[in-house]
Amino acid sequence: MSKQGSPPLTIQRLEPKVKRGLTVVITGHGKGKTTSALGMALRAAGHGMRVCIIQFMKGDLYAGEWDGVKMLGKLVELHTTGKGFCGILGNPYPWNEHRANAQDAMELAREKITSGKFEIVILDEINNAVKLKLVDQPQVMELLDLKPELLHLVLTGRDALPEVIERADTVSEIVEVKHAYRKDIEPQPGIDY
Amino acid sequence: MSKQGSPPLTIQRLEPKVKRGLTVVITGHGKGKTTSALGMALRAAGHGMRVCIIQFMKGDLYAGEWDGVKMLGKLVELHTTGKGFCGILGNPYPWNEHRANAQDAMELAREKITSGKFEIVILDEINNAVKLKLVDQPQVMELLDLKPELLHLVLTGRDALPEVIERADTVSEIVEVKHAYRKDIEPQPGIDY
Numbered sequence: 001m002s003k004q005g006s007p008p009l010t011i012q013r014l015e016p017k018v019k020r021g022l023t024v025v026i027t028g029h030g031k032g033k034t035t036s037a038l039g040m041a042l043r044a045a046g047h048g049m050r051v052c053i054i055q056f057m058k059g060d061l062y063a064g065e066w067d068g069v070k071m072l073g074k075l076v077e078l079h080t081t082g083k084g085f086c087g088i089l090g091n092p093y094p095w096n097e098h099r100a101n102a103q104d105a106m107e108l109a110r111e112k113i114t115s116g117k118f119e120i121v122i123l124d125e126i127n128n129a130v131k132l133k134l135v136d137q138p139q140v141m142e143l144l145d146l147k148p149e150l151l152h153l154v155l156t157g158r159d160a161l162p163e164v165i166e167r168a169d170t171v172s173e174i175v176e177v178k179h180a181y182r183k184d185i186e187p188q189p190g191i192d193y
Numbered sequence: 194m195s196k197q198g199s200p201p202l203t204i205q206r207l208e209p210k211v212k213r214g215l216t217v218v219i220t221g222h223g224k225g226k227t228t229s230a231l232g233m234a235l236r237a238a239g240h241g242m243r244v245c246i247i248q249f250m251k252g253d254l255y256a257g258e259w260d261g262v263k264m265l266g267k268l269v270e271l272h273t274t275g276k277g278f279c280g281i282l283g284n285p286y287p288w289n290e291h292r293a294n295a296q297d298a299m300e301l302a303r304e305k306i307t308s309g310k311f312e313i314v315i316l317d318e319i320n321n322a323v324k325l326k327l328v329d330q331p332q333v334m335e336l337l338d339l340k341p342e343l344l345h346l347v348l349t350g351r352d353a354l355p356e357v358i359e360r361a362d363t364v365s366e367i368v369e370v371k372h373a374y375r376k377d378i379e380p381q382p383g384i385d386y
Contacts, residue, residue, distance in 0.1 A: 010253055011253055011254075011255050012253050012254050012255065013254075013255045014254065014255070014379075014380055014382070014386060015382075016379035016380065016381055016382075017379065018378075018379060019381070020373070020378050020379075020381055022373055022378070022381060022384055024224075024384060025370075026225060027370075028367075028368070030365035030366065030367075031217075031363055031365050032219060032225060032229040032232075032365045032367065034232070035229045035232035035233055035236065036225040036228045036229040036232055037232065038231075038232030038235045038236060039225075039227070039228035039229055039230065039231030039232035039233075039234075039235065039258075040228055040232075040383065040384060041232075041235070042231045042232065042234070042235045042257070042258060042261040042262070042264075042265075043228065043231060043256065043257035043258050043261050043383060043386070044257060044261075044382075044383035044384075045257070045260075045261050045264060046256075046257030046258055046259060046260035046261030046262070046263075046264070047257040047260070047382045047383050048260075049257075049382070049383045051383075060203055060204055060205050061204075061205050061206075061207065062204050062205065062206045062207070063236065063239075064235070064236035064237060064238070064239035064240040064242075065232075065235060065236050065239055066239060067238075067239035067240070067241075068235040068236050068237075068238050068239030068265070069235070069239070070239075071235075071238060071239070071264050071265050071266065072235075072261070072264050073264065119383060120383055120384075152381070152383060152384050165370060165371070168371060169371065169372075169373040169376065169378060170224055170371055170372050170373045170384075171369075171370035171371040171372075172223035172224050172225045172367050172368065172369060172370060173223065173367070173368040173370050174221075174223075174225065174365050174366070174367050174368075175221070175365065175366045175367075175368055176364075176365060177218075177220075177358060177364035177365065177366050178358070178361060178362065178363055178364040179362075179363050179364075180213070180215055180362040180363045183362065185211075185213050185215070185362060186207075186209035186210065186211060186213075187207055187209065188209055188212070188213055188215060188345070189207075189208075189209075189237075189240045189242070190233065190236060190237035190240050190242045190244075190312060190313055190345060191215055191217060191233060191237075191313075191345050191363070193207060193236070
């Protein structure tokens, strides 16, 4: 048994013979999409890889990852964009403002993907932004075309387009079997945000 | 748009009126279970919460989270137990050795869950350990009974028992839509381990 600080006596290391840059899609309506993307960032930072996370439609609502990612130091860059979920009850911003924010985020994504500065770029909630027409399908396909061969590109959010799934190497659909909020349990820090 | 280090001018913070300790199950055959658990640890650390992760059946194969978790400092404790996946091709250890390792991990889980030292305990791959009979169903139910009211308990791994799903508050099933290994792409660091 190994504990943090005391790894097993013999450590085996996988090393792929062929390095590949994967396109990964995490979609579906269940809990765990953004969380899974954050886990990839943590794991990648452990490998010393540089990660850029761009979150769409997140706004000014504090989430644990803001400070969590800072603990990973310079390896991981987090950009929180947008003004919260477009179209949900209580969101006061007009659609064209959400669209303008998402378009700015796409410009940033284009810049980061082609910068050569990262091994992984995560576009969190981009699928949802497409579904809500804040981003157009051809724009996403353009990003996939721009992706350097060895860059991993991760796209999260419910309702991923079939065309994006078609282009991806690994696709997971997270199905909601149960969610605490259906029992009127409020979102809890550390688990839900 | 906010960048790491320059948060939005006004930050809103959710704060549940009623704090609850949730039981969360992440199951299914798709990619993202351990990754999602690691994302919860990152997010929780951002909130200043203390997390204990116990990984079942992991063995001595290096994964990025070993070093990633260290970056989260004293808030997150990671225990890697076992000797790799029981029953897969090439694993040289007999079943009773896997069982003994998993039983040690259960003892550790019991200790950590009742220690009062953590806000979140993550039992990574425990569902799979139950499926492979390295851990017995009543032992898992006993852990659920032991869980302090405000502790979040996260159980990951494919083939979660219906009885465990029944007891959980939030359950996600990660369905494999596609996986790169089916195209003979080797596991890639940062994404797969």
